[in-house]
Amino acid sequence: xxxxxxxTIWKAFSLNKALPFLLPxxxxxxxxxxxxxxxxxxxxxxxQVVQCCKLRYRHYPLQYILRSQPFGPLSVKCExxxxxxxxxTEEWTMDLAQRLPASQKLQILDLCTGTGCVALLLKHLRPKxxxxxxxxxxxxxxxxxxNASSLNIDIQPVKLDILDAHxxxxxPNFDIITCNPPYIPKSTFVKETSRxxxxxxxxxxxxxxxxxxSNLLDFWLQKTDAxxxxxxxxxQCTYIHHRIAQNAQxxxxxxxxxxxxxxxxxxxxxxxxxxxxxxxxxxxxxxxxELKH
Amino acid sequence: xxxxxxxxxxxxxxQLHSCTTTLVKKNKLPPRPxxxxxxxxxxxxxxxxxxxxxxxxxxxxxxSKVQLKHVPSGIVVECQETRSREQNRxxxxxxxxxxxxxWQNGGNPTARQTALHEWEKQGKRSRERKSRDKHDRHGDxxxxxxxxxxxxxxxxxESLLRGKV
Numbered sequence: 459x460x461x462x463x464x465x466t467i468w469k470a471f472s473l474n475k476a477l478p479f480l481l482p483x484x485x486x487x488x489x490x491x492x493x494x495x496x497x498x499x500x501x502x503x504x505x506q507v508v509q510c511c512k513l514r515y516r517h518y519p520l521q522y523i524l525r526s527q528p529f530g531p532l533s534v535k536c537e538x539x540x541x542x543x544x545x546x547t548e549e550w551t552m553d554l555a556q557r558l559p560a561s562q563k564l565q566i567l568d569l570c571t572g573t574g575c576v577a578l579l580l581k582h583l584r585p586k587x588x589x590x591x592x593x594x595x596x597x598x599x600x601x602x603x604x605n606a607s608s609l610n611i612d613i614q615p616v617k618l619d620i621l622d623a624h625x626x627x628x629x630p631n632f633d634i635i636t637c638n639p640p641y642i643p644k645s646t647f648v649k650e651t652s653r654x655x656x657x658x659x660x661x662x663x664x665x666x667x668x669x670x671x672s673n674l675l676d677f678w679l680q681k682t683d684a685x686x687x688x689x690x691x692x693x694q695c696t697y698i699h700h701r702i703a704q705n706a707q708x709x710x711x712x713x714x715x716x717x718x719x720x721x722x723x724x725x726x727x728x729x730x731x732x733x734x735x736x737x738x739x740x741x742x743x744x745x746x747x748e749l750k751h
Numbered sequence: 752x753x754x755x756x757x758x759x760x761x762x763x764x765x766q767l768h769s770c771t772t773t774l775v776k777k778n779k780l781p782p783r784p785x786x787x788x789x790x791x792x793x794x795x796x797x798x799x800x801x802x803x804x805x806x807x808x809x810x811x812x813x814x815s816k817v818q819l820k821h822v823p824s825g826i827v828v829e830c831q832e833t834r835s836r837e838q839n840r841x842x843x844x845x846x847x848x849x850x851x852x853x854w855q856n857g858g859n860p861t862a863r864q865t866a867l868h869e870w871e872k873q874g875k876r877s878r879e880r881k882s883r884d885k886h887d888r889h890g891d892x893x894x895x896x897x898x899x900x901x902x903x904x905x906x907x908x909e910s911l912l913r914g915k916v
Contacts, residue, residue, distance in 0.1 A: 489814055496834060520813050527813070528835030542811050545800060545836060642808055652810040664808050690807050719800045721806050 459485075479511035483520075493520060501518065517654040520722075529575045530555075532582060535571060535605050539597040541663035543575040544552050546719045547638050547688060551576050554636070554686055555583040557742050563587060563628065567636035567682070569620050570670070572663055574602035576636050577613050588628070594619040595662060621669065626677045632686040633737060639670035640748050641690035668697050671727075675701055679708070684730035684739050692716075692724040699750050702729065710751070713740075717747030775870040781862040784852035786844050794847075795820040798836070819843040826850045 462481050470477035470487050479491035494511070497520075501507045510523050521527045521542040527534050529543045531554050536542050558564060558580075560610035564587035566578035577591035591602050591613050602615040618625050642651060642664050655664065671694060673684060689695050695716045702708045711733075728747060730739035743749075797818040802805065816831040817839040828850060830843035852861045860868070 484814075492814060492831065519811050521811065528833070528837065531837055544807060544811065545798070545815055546807055548836060549798075608790070640808070650809055652803060655809060655811050659811065688807070690805065690809070715760075719806070721800060723806055725807065 475513040476508050479508075481513040483514055483517060492637065496520070496524065517657055519654050519658055522658065527573075527575075530565070530579045530582075532575075532578055532609060534573045534575045534578065535601060535608065537597070537601055538658070539660050539686060540595070540601050541572040541638075541659055543573055546721075546723075546725050547576060547612050548579075549719055550686070550688070550717060551579050551636075552583075553746065555580050557746060558584050558587070558634075558741070559737070560584055562737065565632045566590070567632040567635045567714065568592065569635060569678075570639045570663070571602055571615075572598050572638070574598075574605045574613065574615065576638060578605060578611050579608060580636070581611050581613050582609075589613045590616055591633075592616045592618045592620055594621075595660070597660075598663075603748070620678075621673050623677060625679050629681065632682045633735075634686065635674075635678055635682045637670065637674070638675075638687045638688040640664050640666035641670070641688065643667045643690075668694060671698050672701075674698070681713075683735040683737065684728070684743075686726060686728045689724060689727050695724050695727040698729070703751055712750060712751070714751040715743065715747045715749040775866050775873060777870060780866050780870070783845065783863060784848040784861060786848045786851075790821075790851075793822050795822055796840070815839060817843045817846050821847060821851060824851065824854050826854060 462485070465593065467478045467481060468654045470481055472659050473487070473491070474494060476492060477487070477490050480493050481487075484490040484493055490502065493514070494507075497510045497514075498507055500523075501510060513523055514520065519542060521536045522538055525536060527536050527543050529548050534543055564584065564597060566577070566580055566584075566587050566589045567616075568574075568580070568589060571593045573593035574591050577589045581587065581589040591593060593599055593615075596617065596618065599615055599617040602613070606613050606615065616629075618628070640663050644665055644667070647661075647665055648656070651664070671687065671689075674687060677700065679685070687698070699714050699716075702714050704710050711731055712729050713732060714729040716724055717728060719725040726747060728743060730743055734738075797820070799816040799818055800812055804810070809897040813834055814831055815834075815836050816829055818827060818829050818835065819840075820827045824880075826847065828843055830839045830846060832842055833839055849861070853859070853864075
């Protein structure tokens, strides 16, 4: 990353004394001004603004400072120890929610829910459905409940470790499972992850390779008619694709597809049953992504 | 000579009438231009998230810029005013609607803009008038006071003169 020019720092200083603190994260004066504006809107005193800017200088995430992140039409509360919702997740969730039929009472399950953003948005846009939100972290469980009550959206938070083999037995069957599992491989975590994420976001919600995808295929696939899993890279998409294609039983029953985000990165792997479902999933997922299998 | 009645043609009379300025009201401006649903397929939407690379959980950028392009006219608008993508998309559409209305108007400002401009001018005029009135009023008061002082002085002088006599 190129260094910030001293002239830029001086220029920022002449505009506002707190502005140079924002430059390491924002990189440009216009972006820093924008961020300062947001911070000023939330703070009551000038001292508080400067304190927030100093936190930003140490790469503390803005979402934790302002304690919220817009997610579609909702504003989701964020707290230290729980992953901040990303725009990629927002994008596919909005797309998925608009595809689900509004008139049907769907049973939706959101795994690794974190702040509960996906579950909350789905329930908000499709109020007739029933949404369960599962996370193993007690902090996340608390935050989901808090978000649900403050946004007045009725979802069922459950505290459960989904990697536990007995976990699916405690729950009924679902129409669709969504999940944003930790997907950054340990090998690339230090090198490719941005400093703010590395220092302040929970590793529990970040580091993972294929364990959640294999867990899906081994345990959760029997409980659902369709699934939508976020991924970090194409290899995780192909992992699911290959495992389903190689298994004769699954390969007959399931279709698998990939979805790319607007940054042209592989972002979602989804699948649905070809037959014996309450819903015509083929129609729901038409145009959602590229079908591979 | 027989007296002749001066007759005004109806068209002229209409023009005469329109000479008197109609006031623009702030709450009765022409509406903002809006994007219709039919125009949506002509739009190209791009999300610029500041940075290439893997994205996802690896970064937590909060600025998302929305860039909206109207293909037939080549008009491009951007918005990154808020942290919310939804909100930015909405604002970008409002901006584009305004630009499109100007474009369809052949580069001239829209009815709303001219009305707004007129409203501003009107406000300026009324402010000037008020300040002039106030100035006049104060001037009058000052003059009256001075007159009073002079009269008092004269009275004093007269009384003094009489006293001496």
